[in-house]
Structures are given as C-alpha cells and as structure tokens.
Amino acid sequence: MAKVRIPTPLRKFTDGKEEVIAAGASVRAVIDELERMHPGIKTKICDDSGAVRKFINLFANEEDVRFLQAMDTPLTDKDELSIVPAIAGG
Amino acid sequence: MSLHTNARATSVVDLVGGTPLLRLRSVEARAGTGAEIWAKAEFxxxxxxxxxxxxxxxxxxxxxxxxxxxxxxLIDSTSGNTGVAYSMIGAALGVKVALVMPANVSAARKHITQAYGTELIFSSELEGSDGAIRMVKRIVDEDPARWFYPDQYANPSNPRAHYLGTGAEILEQTDGRVTHFVAGVGTTGTLMGTGRRLKEHDPRIRVVGMQPEDALHGLEGLKHLPSSIVPAIWQPDGIVDDTIWLPTDEGWDMSEFLIEHEGLFVGHSAGGNVASALRLARTAKAGDVIVTVLCDRGDRYFKPLRWERTYVW
Known part of the structure; x- marks a missing residue:
C-alpha cells in the first residue's frame, strides 16, 4: 500500500483528489490498483507494454524508480509514490 | 543581428533575434510533395x-x-527558458531577478539561472506551470511595490517581440514566399505575434497552432489549452486558421530524426514544431514554403545521471 500523489492533469480521474491511497506491494501493483479504482488512468502513465511512458517520472519518495527497480520497486504503507509529468507552458 | 555575422555589439541584449532560417531537406523528403520546410534557429x-x-x-x-x-x-513564473532569458538580460542591464518554477524543471535550467545570480522559488512538481502561475500571483499580491511582474502570459510585449522580430525576419528571409507558419503554444506569444505580422502581410498565409494532444504530455514548454489557465495574450480570431493536436511521441520521434539526419540536437518542443510542419507539408503543394521554429537545444533537457541527482523536493 502507498500514498499516491496525483498531478493536476490526472486529477480528472480521481475526482479532483491530489492524493489517493492504493493497495499493493510494488509500483506495478499500486498502479494496477489505481487503475481498478480509477479506470483509464493507467494508459496515461504506462504504454501498451506496461512500461512507464518516457515523459512520465515516477518517484518512490524522492527516488526516481528508474534508478531503483522500476515497476518492481517495493512499496510499503509508509511510502509515497509521486507521478510527475513534464512541464507545460512558458 | 545574428551570431553568424561579424557585426559588433555593445551588449548581449543586442544579440537577441536575427536568427538564421534553416532549410530542413531531410524532412521535406519525407513529405515528398515538393513543399519546402524552413525553421528559425532560435537556439x-x-x-x-x-x-x-x-x-x-x-x-x-x-x-x-x-x-x-x-x-x-523582476519576478515571473516560468518552466525554464524564459527564466534563463530574464536572468541573462537582467544581469546585463542590472535588473534583479526572481523566478517561480515548478520543482521538476530540468537541473540544467536551475543551474543556469542561478549562475546569473537569480533567486529561485519552487512550486509543486505536480501542478506544472499553472501551479507556478498561481504561486507568483500570491507572492506579488502580498507586496506589490517590491516587484515588477511582467506576466509573460498576459504581457503584450511578448507577442510584440515576435511581431517586430520573428514575423518580419521570416518575411525578409523567405523574400515574402512563406505560405504556412506553424508553432506550438506555451504562452502563445510566438504564434500570436508572428501570425499577426504574417497575416498583415498576406491574409492567405496559413497560420497553424500546435498543442499537445492530451493534458498529460511530454512536450515540455507547450500547453494543452483546454485543460490549462488560458493566457490572456491568446486571441486567435483572425490569426490562427487551424490547430494540430500532436501526440508526444510524434514530437519526440522528430527530435531524434533531426539529430540523426540534420545534426540538429533540439528540444522536444522544436521536434513537435517540425513534426507539425511535416504534417502540413504532406498535404501542401510543390513550391509552398512552410516555416516553423526550433525553440531551443536538446542539451537543456538531459536527465540527471545517477551520481549527480539533486532533486529539490
């Protein structure tokens, strides 16, 4: 389980919520649970092969999961998963 | 005046603008219609x-x-490049500069702006440039007398720079042959100012805006207007003929194509612009002249390597 921090462009899936608690012991499991709770959100984060899209950064606490174990990075209920997109505009 | 000329200047401020217009033959070849594609080398x-x-x-x-x-x-919100520009010109003219940036702007831009002596204030990495806009407005409201807040999203001098510069330069550099202009929108200043100048010259010139296809995208610096705070300078009526909704991958793929085939290492917004020019070229006629903008270099966007990660949040 982890606290997931949702960026503005994805809050339309989470009824405007900035943070969502999702069950799961890894990044992959938490994203899958997020999709179950908020259908449609996963395809915004992951491509058809299930990998994180190139322009999305996932952070387990303050670490980019690319530098950890990517989708297999373990998460506990003390962890925060942040979904951070590229920056738009100006 | 261009950096490519031997002209002398007395300030770095005088070196702004007058950029070369570069022909992209390898991209033209992909369209195969005989339309020409040219790009302003804004890097x-x-x-x-x-x-x-x-x-x-x-x-x-x-x-x-x-x-x-x-x-x-001077204080403003920026996703990066405007901040570098304010910092450089501020240093040259003796103007103090403070910037509000989303915490996840590239490390390169944090380091460059700070090198000029600029003060950085970070807004939430989850809220993008709109979060930075809201934060700078709060800061200015608390002590209006302290700040000059240009507000690049609402300042008529922003499109005016492109009306006087980019647009006029394109007319001169193409000998008035330009038939299409396409550019992605962030503040919308490039498209509004250049478009206005070109439409005044000849209303038949097609002016096309490009926006990311989705609210969540990877074309850094560009805005998906339907889900964003719409800039006050965005007044498309009579100027913008059409909009291209571009997927992130199409822009990123074009950035890779440009480095491999043209030796141009440009950012993803430039890739998006050229990808849009290619779309226009596919349905254009032989002899049409499509012009777009190479916003910046790709080296602004290197991700931090493992041993030099310095995330702020």
Missing amino acids: DNPGGSVKDRAARQMILDALADGRLTPDKT
Missing part, C-alpha cells in the same frame, strides 16, 4: 532559446515606460 539566441525575444521586449518596454525601476525586482 542561436544568446540565452539559447526563443524566449530571449519576449524577455528582452518585456524588459525594455517596461524600462521605457517606467513600470520597471531600479528599486524593483
């Missing part, structure tokens, strides 16, 4: 991006009419 500005133009005009106009005085600090 040739001294601050490294198209944003030098708007920042220069906003600062010079404010100094001229007294909005910017020596007791004030």
Whole structure:
C-alpha cells in the first residue's frame, strides 16, 4: 500500500483528489490498483507494454524508480509514490 | 543581428533575434510533395532559446515606460527558458531577478539561472506551470511595490517581440514566399505575434497552432489549452486558421530524426514544431514554403545521471 500523489492533469480521474491511497506491494501493483479504482488512468502513465511512458517520472519518495527497480520497486504503507509529468507552458 | 555575422555589439541584449532560417531537406523528403520546410534557429539566441525575444521586449518596454525601476525586482513564473532569458538580460542591464518554477524543471535550467545570480522559488512538481502561475500571483499580491511582474502570459510585449522580430525576419528571409507558419503554444506569444505580422502581410498565409494532444504530455514548454489557465495574450480570431493536436511521441520521434539526419540536437518542443510542419507539408503543394521554429537545444533537457541527482523536493 502507498500514498499516491496525483498531478493536476490526472486529477480528472480521481475526482479532483491530489492524493489517493492504493493497495499493493510494488509500483506495478499500486498502479494496477489505481487503475481498478480509477479506470483509464493507467494508459496515461504506462504504454501498451506496461512500461512507464518516457515523459512520465515516477518517484518512490524522492527516488526516481528508474534508478531503483522500476515497476518492481517495493512499496510499503509508509511510502509515497509521486507521478510527475513534464512541464507545460512558458 | 545574428551570431553568424561579424557585426559588433555593445551588449548581449543586442544579440537577441536575427536568427538564421534553416532549410530542413531531410524532412521535406519525407513529405515528398515538393513543399519546402524552413525553421528559425532560435537556439542561436544568446540565452539559447526563443524566449530571449519576449524577455528582452518585456524588459525594455517596461524600462521605457517606467513600470520597471531600479528599486524593483523582476519576478515571473516560468518552466525554464524564459527564466534563463530574464536572468541573462537582467544581469546585463542590472535588473534583479526572481523566478517561480515548478520543482521538476530540468537541473540544467536551475543551474543556469542561478549562475546569473537569480533567486529561485519552487512550486509543486505536480501542478506544472499553472501551479507556478498561481504561486507568483500570491507572492506579488502580498507586496506589490517590491516587484515588477511582467506576466509573460498576459504581457503584450511578448507577442510584440515576435511581431517586430520573428514575423518580419521570416518575411525578409523567405523574400515574402512563406505560405504556412506553424508553432506550438506555451504562452502563445510566438504564434500570436508572428501570425499577426504574417497575416498583415498576406491574409492567405496559413497560420497553424500546435498543442499537445492530451493534458498529460511530454512536450515540455507547450500547453494543452483546454485543460490549462488560458493566457490572456491568446486571441486567435483572425490569426490562427487551424490547430494540430500532436501526440508526444510524434514530437519526440522528430527530435531524434533531426539529430540523426540534420545534426540538429533540439528540444522536444522544436521536434513537435517540425513534426507539425511535416504534417502540413504532406498535404501542401510543390513550391509552398512552410516555416516553423526550433525553440531551443536538446542539451537543456538531459536527465540527471545517477551520481549527480539533486532533486529539490
């Protein structure tokens, strides 16, 4: 389980919520649970092969999961998963 | 005046604008219609991006009419390149600069702006440039007398820079042959100012805006307007004929194509612009002249390597 921090462009899936608690012991499991709770959100984060899209950064606490174990990075209920997109505009 | 000329200048501020117009034959070949594709090499500005133009005009106009005085600090929100431009021109003219940036702007831009002596304030990495806009407005409201807040999204000097510069230069450099202009929108200044100048010259010139296809995208610097705070300078009626909704991958793929086939290492917004020009070229006629903008270089966007990660949040 982890606290997931949702960026503005994805809050339309989470009824405007900035943070969502999702069950799961890894990044992959938490994203899958997020999709179950908020259908449609996963395809915004992951491509058809299930990998994180190139322009999305996932952070387990303050670490980019690319530098950890990517989708297999373990998460506990003390962890925060942040979904951070590229920056738009100006 | 261009960095490619031997002309002398007395300030880095005078080196802004006058960029070369570069023909992209390998992209033209992919369309195969005989339409020409040209791009303004905006990475040739001294601050490294198209944003030098708007920042220069906003600062010079404010100094001229007294909005910017020596007791004030310039503050604005930016996703990066405008911040580099403000910092460079501020240093050259003795204007103090503070910037509000989303915490996840590239490390390169944090380091460059700070090198000029600029103060950085970070807004939430989850809220993008709109979060930075809201934060700078709060800061200015608390102490309006302290700040000069150019507000690049609402400042008419931003499109004016492109009306006087980019648009006029394109007409001169194509000998008036330009038939299409396409550019992605962030503040919308490039498209509005250049488009207005070209439409005044010949209303038949097609002016096309490009926006990311989705609210969540990877074309850094560009805005998906339907889900964003719409800039006050965005007044498309009579100027913008059409919009291309571009997937992130199409822009990223074009950035890779340009480095491999043209030796041009440009950012993803430039890739998106050229991808849009290619779309136009596929349905254009032989002899049509499509012009777009290479906003900046790709080296602004290197991700931090494992041993040099310095995330702020």
